[in-house]
Amino acid sequence: MGLSDIWTQWRTRDGDSDIRHGDRASPEFTAKAVVIGLAIGCLLCFTNLYFGLQTGWISMMSLQSALIGFLISRLLPVPLSAQELIVVQTTAVATGTMPLAAGFVGILPALGLLDEERDGVPPIHLSWWNAIAWSLSVAFFGVFLSPPIRKQVIIEEKLAFPSGTATAQLISVLHKLPPPDIEGPHRRRGYQHVDAEEPTSVVTDSTMIEEEEDADEQTPLNGVSSTVQNDGWRTLIWSFFTSSALTLFGYFFPVTFALPLFGSSLAKNWLWFFTPSLSYVGQGIIMGFPTTLSMNLGMFVGWAILTPISKYNGWAPGPVGDMTSGARGWILWISLAIMCTDSLVSLLPVVYEYCVDIYARVTSDSGVRSESGVSSKETAETETPDRLVPYSWVLWGLGASVVFGTLLVWAVFGHDGIKPWATVLGFALGGLLSVLGVRALGETDLNPVSGLGKISQLVFAWVQPGNIVANIIAGGVAEAGAQQAGDLMQDLKTGHLCGASPRAQFYGQLIGSTVSILVTTTAFSLYTRAYEIPGPSFPAPTAYVWLSLARLLRDGTLPERSGVFMLAFGLFFAAVAAVKTYAARSQAPWAKWVPSGVAFAIGFLNTPSFSIARLIGGVIEHVYRTRYARGRDDIWLIVVASGFVLGRAWTCGVGVASCWGCGHGMCVRTNEE
Incomplete structure (x- = not known):
C-alpha cells in the first residue's frame, strides 16, 4: 500500500460533520487534522521544553490540545469531526512530548555536566546534527510498542487511563455525541451529556477525573459546545496575550520576576523569592491542586528545613544554590531517594499482577473456542482489521527502530560511549519497563518514567560498570520508550472510547514524532545559544538527578550525612507510596490527598519561586472546580490555563533592559554575568 493509498483511505467522502459516536464513515486522518495537530504540538513542544528545563516537569496537554483544536476548527468552512479532533490531539501530544x-x-x-577529572570523560555537547541523530534513535520505539500493548490494557483489561478518558468525555461533549461507554473496574465520571431536567456536575482534572458529590445549583451541559465556540477564542486570546505581556515585562525588568518573599537577605542567601508568572499559575491549574500541594510540601521540607540543617552543620559548605557543594546539591540526593522508592513501590502491584496474569494465561486452557470457532480473546477487539495497525508493521517497525537506533547511538557517542550490544539490551529493557509504565499509567494516571529510567541505570551499572555515559544513555533509552508508550496509550484510550481508528492515530503519532525531532532539536539549540544550560534561567534539575545516580553507581560516594537522610526519607515515602497505591486501586476518595512522592521530590529540585506560583494555580483550580465550576465554566478554566501556559514559551530569548531593584542578586543579568 503506497502513501497515497493510505492518505486516500482516511480522507472523508463528504463534508458532514454532524456524526454519531463511532460512525465509521466519518473523516479521520485528514490533512487539516494533521496540520492543526502539528501547529498545536509545536507550541506545546516549545512550552514543554521551556518548563522541562526549568522544573523537570512537562505536561501531556491532551485536554488542552483537544480544546484548542476544537476552537481552531470552528474557523474552518467544514469543522473537524470528533474523530479528526482525536487525530489532532494525538498528533499534538506526540509532537509536544518529545522534549x-x-x-x-x-x-x-x-551529558553536558560531565567532568573529565571526576568522571573520566569530558562534557558531551551534541551538535544540531548529532542531536537529530540521537532523537531519531529513540523517537519511534515507543510508537511501535503501543499497538500490541493496546489490546491487552485497553480492550481486555479495560484500564482507566483517566486523562485519556477525560479527553474522550470532553470531545463527546464538544461534538454533542452520546457519552462514551466507560467500562471496567476503574470507571469514573467526568464530562457528561444530560437532559435539561437531569442536572449533574462536571469535573475535570488534567490528572484524574473525580466524582463531584455536591449536586446543588448544578447546570446542564447542553450549551457547552456553543459556549466554547462563541467565547473560547476570546478567552484564549486574552489569557495568551496577558501572560505574554507579563512575561515580556519581566524580561525587561527582571526584578518583577524575583520578588523577595521575606527580605532581600533571605532571597539572596537562601533563594526564597517569588516569580509572579501567569504561565506558572496556568501550569499549576493544569497539574491540579493535589499535585501542586505535594510539590510545595516538598519545597518547604527541602528549602525551609533540610537546607538550613545541611548548611549550618557544615555538610554543604558552599553557596546554597550550588549543585555540587551547596545545600541544593545536598538535598538533591534525598530527592533521588524519594523518587526511586516511590516509583519502585508503585510498580510492585503492577509487576505482581502482570506475573499472575502471565501465569494464568500459561496454565489456562487457551484453546477454548466460542460457538463460532473464534477464541474469546479474538472477539474482544472492537475494530475491524483495516482500522488496526497490522502486526507486520509493528514487527518491522520495532526491528528497524532497534537496528537503526543502535547504529545512530553508536555513530553519535562512539564505541567508548556505549557498546552496540549494550544499546540493544537497553532497548529490550526499555520494552519490558514500558509495559510496566503503561499499566501503572492506566491505573493511576501517573507514568513513573523517572523511576523506570533509574531501574535501567541500576542494571547498566552491572552491565557496563564504571561507564557513566553508557549508564545515562541506557536510562534515556528506557525512559523514552516508557514515556512515549504511556502517553500514546492515553490517546488510544481516547480513540477507543470515541470510535476513532487506531491506525489513523498511529499515523498521527508517527508524523508528530518525526516533525517534533526537528522542532525540539532546533528549539534546544536556540536555548543553548541564548542561555547557559544548566544555568540560572534553566537549571535543568533532572540533569543532576541522572548524573548523580550515575556517579553514585560508579564511585559509591555520597555527600556527608546525606545517606542517613536518604534512608529515612526513602523508607518513609515507600510507606506513603504503598498507602497511596492501595487507596488509588481501591478507589478510595481520599487517595488523591496522599502526597505524591515524585511531586514531593520535584519540590526539592526547584527553588521556591517555581513551586509557589504553581500552588497558586492549584488553589485556583481547586476552588473554582469545587465552588464555582458548573458546566461550561470548568472548560473555560482549561482554556484560560492553556492561554497562560502558551503565552510564555514564545517570549524566550528577550534581553534584559534594566536590573533596577535587583539588590538581592537574583535577576537574570546578575546571575548570568
Whole structure:
C-alpha cells in the first residue's frame, strides 16, 4: 500500500460533520487534522521544553490540545469531526512530548555536566546534527510498542487511563455525541451529556477525573459546545496575550520576576523569592491542586528545613544554590531517594499482577473456542482489521527502530560511549519497563518514567560498570520508550472510547514524532545559544538527578550525612507510596490527598519561586472546580490555563533592559554575568 493509498483511505467522502459516536464513515486522518495537530504540538513542544528545563516537569496537554483544536476548527468552512479532533490531539501530544522522550530536559544536559577529572570523560555537547541523530534513535520505539500493548490494557483489561478518558468525555461533549461507554473496574465520571431536567456536575482534572458529590445549583451541559465556540477564542486570546505581556515585562525588568518573599537577605542567601508568572499559575491549574500541594510540601521540607540543617552543620559548605557543594546539591540526593522508592513501590502491584496474569494465561486452557470457532480473546477487539495497525508493521517497525537506533547511538557517542550490544539490551529493557509504565499509567494516571529510567541505570551499572555515559544513555533509552508508550496509550484510550481508528492515530503519532525531532532539536539549540544550560534561567534539575545516580553507581560516594537522610526519607515515602497505591486501586476518595512522592521530590529540585506560583494555580483550580465550576465554566478554566501556559514559551530569548531593584542578586543579568 503506497502513501497515497493510505492518505486516500482516511480522507472523508463528504463534508458532514454532524456524526454519531463511532460512525465509521466519518473523516479521520485528514490533512487539516494533521496540520492543526502539528501547529498545536509545536507550541506545546516549545512550552514543554521551556518548563522541562526549568522544573523537570512537562505536561501531556491532551485536554488542552483537544480544546484548542476544537476552537481552531470552528474557523474552518467544514469543522473537524470528533474523530479528526482525536487525530489532532494525538498528533499534538506526540509532537509536544518529545522534549522528555528524547531527553532534552534531562539526558542531554546531564551529558553536558560531565567532568573529565571526576568522571573520566569530558562534557558531551551534541551538535544540531548529532542531536537529530540521537532523537531519531529513540523517537519511534515507543510508537511501535503501543499497538500490541493496546489490546491487552485497553480492550481486555479495560484500564482507566483517566486523562485519556477525560479527553474522550470532553470531545463527546464538544461534538454533542452520546457519552462514551466507560467500562471496567476503574470507571469514573467526568464530562457528561444530560437532559435539561437531569442536572449533574462536571469535573475535570488534567490528572484524574473525580466524582463531584455536591449536586446543588448544578447546570446542564447542553450549551457547552456553543459556549466554547462563541467565547473560547476570546478567552484564549486574552489569557495568551496577558501572560505574554507579563512575561515580556519581566524580561525587561527582571526584578518583577524575583520578588523577595521575606527580605532581600533571605532571597539572596537562601533563594526564597517569588516569580509572579501567569504561565506558572496556568501550569499549576493544569497539574491540579493535589499535585501542586505535594510539590510545595516538598519545597518547604527541602528549602525551609533540610537546607538550613545541611548548611549550618557544615555538610554543604558552599553557596546554597550550588549543585555540587551547596545545600541544593545536598538535598538533591534525598530527592533521588524519594523518587526511586516511590516509583519502585508503585510498580510492585503492577509487576505482581502482570506475573499472575502471565501465569494464568500459561496454565489456562487457551484453546477454548466460542460457538463460532473464534477464541474469546479474538472477539474482544472492537475494530475491524483495516482500522488496526497490522502486526507486520509493528514487527518491522520495532526491528528497524532497534537496528537503526543502535547504529545512530553508536555513530553519535562512539564505541567508548556505549557498546552496540549494550544499546540493544537497553532497548529490550526499555520494552519490558514500558509495559510496566503503561499499566501503572492506566491505573493511576501517573507514568513513573523517572523511576523506570533509574531501574535501567541500576542494571547498566552491572552491565557496563564504571561507564557513566553508557549508564545515562541506557536510562534515556528506557525512559523514552516508557514515556512515549504511556502517553500514546492515553490517546488510544481516547480513540477507543470515541470510535476513532487506531491506525489513523498511529499515523498521527508517527508524523508528530518525526516533525517534533526537528522542532525540539532546533528549539534546544536556540536555548543553548541564548542561555547557559544548566544555568540560572534553566537549571535543568533532572540533569543532576541522572548524573548523580550515575556517579553514585560508579564511585559509591555520597555527600556527608546525606545517606542517613536518604534512608529515612526513602523508607518513609515507600510507606506513603504503598498507602497511596492501595487507596488509588481501591478507589478510595481520599487517595488523591496522599502526597505524591515524585511531586514531593520535584519540590526539592526547584527553588521556591517555581513551586509557589504553581500552588497558586492549584488553589485556583481547586476552588473554582469545587465552588464555582458548573458546566461550561470548568472548560473555560482549561482554556484560560492553556492561554497562560502558551503565552510564555514564545517570549524566550528577550534581553534584559534594566536590573533596577535587583539588590538581592537574583535577576537574570546578575546571575548570568
